[in-house]
Amino acid sequence: MGDPMSDDGSVFIGKSTKNEVLNLKLANRHGLITGATGTGKTVSLQILTEGFSAHGVPVFCADVKGDLSGLAASGEEKDFLEERAKKIGFKDYNYEPFPVIFWDLFGEQGHPIRTTVSEMGPLLLARLMNLTDAQEGVLNIAFRLADEEGLLILDLKDLRALMSNVAERAKELSAEYGNVSRQSVGAIQRSLLVLDEQGGDHFFGEPALDISDLMRTEGGRGLVSILAADKLMESPRLYATFLLWLLAELFEELPEVGDADKPKLVFFFDEAHLLFDEAPKALLEKVEQVVRLIRSKGVGVYFVTQNPLDVPDSVSSQLGNRIQHALRAYTPREQRAVKAAAETFRPNPDFKTMTAIMELGVGEALVSTLEKKGRPSMVQRTLVRPPSSRLGPITKSERRQVMGESPVSGLYDERQDRESAYEMLQQRAKQKAAREESQREQESARQTKKRGEYSASSTAKKPTSRRRSYQRQSVTETFAKQIARTIGSKLGQMLVRGILGSLKSGS
Numbered sequence: 205m206g207d208p209m210s211d212d213g214s215v216f217i218g219k220s221t222k223n224e225v226l227n228l229k230l231a232n233r234h235g236l237i238t239g240a241t242g243t244g245k246t247v248s249l250q251i252l253t254e255g256f257s258a259h260g261v262p263v264f265c266a267d268v269k270g271d272l273s274g275l276a277a278s279g280e281e282k283d284f285l286e287e288r289a290k291k292i293g294f295k296d297y298n299y300e301p302f303p304v305i306f307w308d309l310f311g312e313q314g315h316p317i318r319t320t321v322s323e324m325g326p327l328l329l330a331r332l333m334n335l336t337d338a339q340e341g342v343l344n345i346a347f348r349l350a351d352e353e354g355l356l357i358l359d360l361k362d363l364r365a366l367m368s369n370v371a372e373r374a375k376e377l378s379a380e381y382g383n384v385s386r387q388s389v390g391a392i393q394r395s396l397l398v399l400d401e402q403g404g405d406h407f408f409g410e411p412a413l414d415i416s417d418l419m420r421t422e423g424g425r426g427l428v429s430i431l432a433a434d435k436l437m438e439s440p441r442l443y444a445t446f447l448l449w450l451l452a453e454l455f456e457e458l459p460e461v462g463d464a465d466k467p468k469l470v471f472f473f474d475e476a477h478l479l480f481d482e483a484p485k486a487l488l489e490k491v492e493q494v495v496r497l498i499r500s501k502g503v504g505v506y507f508v509t510q511n512p513l514d515v516p517d518s519v520s521s522q523l524g525n526r527i528q529h530a531l532r533a534y535t536p537r538e539q540r541a542v543k544a545a546a547e548t549f550r551p552n553p554d555f556k557t558m559t560a561i562m563e564l565g566v567g568e569a570l571v572s573t574l575e576k577k578g579r580p581s582m583v584q585r586t587l588v589r590p591p592s593s594r595l596g597p598i599t600k601s602e603r604r605q606v607m608g609e610s611p612v613s614g615l616y617d618e619r620q621d622r623e624s625a626y627e628m629l630q631q632r633a634k635q636k637a638a639r640e641e642s643q644r645e646q647e648s649a650r651q652t653k654k655r656g657e658y659s660a661s662s663t664a665k666k667p668t669s670r671r672r673s674y675q676r677q678s679v680t681e682t683f684a685k686q687i688a689r690t691i692g693s694k695l696g697q698m699l700v701r702g703i704l705g706s707l708k709s710g711s
Contacts, residue, residue, distance in 0.1 A: 211273035213465065215255030217248075217571055218528070226252065226525055228259055228466040230574040231663035234495065234502040234522055236547065238512045239529025244567045245508055246271050248527050249472055250591045252506070253428055255547065256470050257302045262419045264428035265472035266433040266447065274594035276304040277430055278608050285590040303422045305429045305610050306603060309446065313432035315616045318409045321357040322350070324449050327704055330488055331443040333395035342388040345381045348371050355625040359409040360400055361527050362625035366389070367392055368381050369629050375566065402439040407446065410620045415457045417612050419469050427611070437475070444478040448491065451505065452704035455494050458501040468502035476507035477514035490703055492518045512545040513537075518617050520548070524574040527588075530564035549583035560585055 214225035226235075239245045246269065253263045253275060265272060272466040279285070279299035289297035306314030321329065326347045346366050350357050357363050371389040372375060378384045399405075421425040436443045451471065461468065473479065480488065494507055507515055507523065511531075515523070526548065533539045546558035549572050561568060566587070571586040598606075605612065 205633055213259075213350055215252060215259065216589060217296075217573075218253075218586040220586045222582055222584075224571045224573070224586045226255070226573050227576065228261070229576075230524065230578060231256070231261075231466045232464070232499040233523035233524040233574055233578070233677075234499065234504055234507040235522065235527070236512065236515065236523040237527045237529075238508055238510065238531070239564075239569070239668070242515075242566065243529035243564065244527055244569065244588060245510075247506055247567065247591060247595070248529070248569060248588055249474070250275060250593065253472070253587055253591055254302055256467070257428050258423055259466055260421055260426050260468055261467050262421065262429070263470045263472070264429045264431070264450070266417050266431045266436075266443070266474045268433045268437055268474050270432075270434055270664065271595075272430050273304075273306070273432075273597045273603065274591075275302045275430065277594040277598045277601070277602060279590075279592050281595050282595075285297075285429040285595075288590045289585065291435050291532075292589060292596070294589055297590065299594060301466055302593055303427045304426050304606055305417075305420075305427055305612060306432065306607055307429055308432040309436055309442075310403060310432075311406065311617070314430070314434070314607065315612055316406070316619070317413050317609065317616070318407055318619075319407050319412050319449060320410060321359065321363050321414060322347075323453075324408075325704065327487070328445055328449050328452070331448075333392070333399055335392065335395065336439065338385070338593040339388045339395075341382070341421075342370070342384055345377060345384055346349065349377065350383065350625060351624060356622040356623075358622070360396055360405050363630045364393060364396055365626040367396070374520070382466060396448045403436075403444055404439075404442060410622065412617055413453075413616070415453055417615070418454075418539050418609060422611070433474070439473075440478045443475070444481075447473055448479060448704070451494060451498065452702065454503050455498045455501060455704075456702040458503065461502040462500065462502050462623070467504045470504045470506065472506045472508060476506040476509040477511070480514060480519075480664050488516060488518070492516075492522075494703055495519055495522055495648075499591075511538075511541045512548070512672050513541050524578070524580060526570075526572050528561060528564075528570040530566075531561050533562055535586045550580045552582050552584065555585065557583055644705055668702075694695070 212225075213228050216233070217224040217226060235249050237245050249265065250272060252274075253265060256263050267273060278301045281299065286297075288294075304526075307317045308314035309317055325342070325695075328343045330343055335343060346363075347357075349355070349370065350366055354367060355362075357366060367389050370384060373384050374384045374386060405705065410431070418429050433443060436446070451473075453470065454471070456469065479491070483491070498505065507519075508513065512520070527547070528545055531538065531542050531545060534540045540560050542558055545561055549557050549570065551557060557570065564570070567588050569588055570583050570588050572580050572583045575581050
């Protein structure tokens with residue numbers, strides 16, 4: 205009997221007329237888990253996570269309801285679990301915990317997880333703030349300016365300071381980059397205020413997440429990174445943009461691995477509809493591109509959602525491994541969803557797929573995974589295996605214990621605030637004010653001197669004029685050289701951005 209701890213290169217899902225498994229070698233061909241509320245999607249996600257972890261594959265998943273925290277604790281013996289294990293012939297079924305790292309953007313239920321504004325880039329930030337095309341254009345100009353002048357945009361106060369600087373230099377920047385209106389800058393500043401109130405300030409800053417900390421193993425098992433997302437879901441656009449940024453970071457940071465025996469990481473994107481809702485076409489095209497290309501980096505992406513129509517066809521066509529739980533068909537849209545789901549499977553002559561989708565019980569699913577040659581298996585009506593970890597959430601004290609023993613404990617808990625755009629622009633403003641004051645004083649002194657020496661010979665005035673002209677030039681040159689040195693030391697090399705606008709490694 206297949207076992208999540210087996211060494212046969214596959215993850216045991218459940219039992220139909222045979223054992224249904226997910227081939228690890230093809231697990232980076234992505235997947236989809238769908239079904240109505242209460243039909244067992246979370247348990248399917250849980251048992252896949254257990255199987256990947258048991259085979260040494262790190263997993264990242266968002267915990268929308270809190271139930272996935274149970275992965276950190278051993279399961280508890282229950283009659284219905286034992287009955288399911290017996291029914292599918294799961295003789296080696298046992299209860300055990302899995303290694304977990306808890307993360308939380310707000311730092312309450314897990315280690316803080318942050319990135320910098322510079323690393324996120326203008327494209328995702330514009331999506332996060334729901335900017336218009338004109339406003340997004342101004343934001344792109346601001347990032348271009350920051351990249352060229354070596355201004356580090358680490359947190360929201362840096363970005364606000366940068367936008368104020370852009371407004372002050374609107375005429376200059378418009379001549380070089382195109383129209384920069386104060387109205388657009390003002391709209392961006394207001395959007396930043398809203399983002400701040402939604403908790404965005406917790407997400408932006410340092411220390412920024414090191415992607416390698418999501419790819420740890422422990423005792424031969426892959427660590428499971430669980431993002432506490434119950435509070436984060438109150439800001440759905442922040443949730444979706446954060447997960448998309450993380451996907452982009454993985455794509456940009458990881459090297460090509462080709463065909464590996466198992467994934468380097470599996471990424472579960474729960475509530476996937478939030479990623480695609482109202483997303484502009486340009487962003488959807490880039491998401492499609494990332495999903496298509498990231499599998500060559502050894503990353504498997506699994507979307508979890510209620511309705512299969514939530515995922516655009518261009519993305520859905522790339523999802524080779526599918527677990528379909530029950531769907532209801534009370535409305536025309538629901539009927540279309542059932543039909544669409546049925547048509548994605550390779551038919552089984554033993555039953556009608558569309559009818560089966562509406563008849564499935566809790567913990568039962570239609571399963572089709574990729575076979576060795578990459579061909580989808582014939583869809584099978586499957587009893588999903590019971591999880592070995594706990595069903596439902598762990599307690600607060602258990603969570604604290606797991607966090608205290610975490611391999612990243614202390615790495616991200618204390619926020620840092622080094623010199624960045626906010627401080628640098630303040631310093632520039634002070635230097636500009638000091639320079640202007642010095643020039644005013646020099647001009648006043650020159651005028652006073654000129655009036656006092658009005659009757660002196662012209663030959664006596666010329667050396668003074670030349671000397672003072674040289675002195676004024678020296679002040680200006682000194683300041684210019686200081687700025688040039690500052691810019692040169694900060695830039696070092698040209699900043700390069702990837703598909704979704706995030707900074708590439710080494711930039």
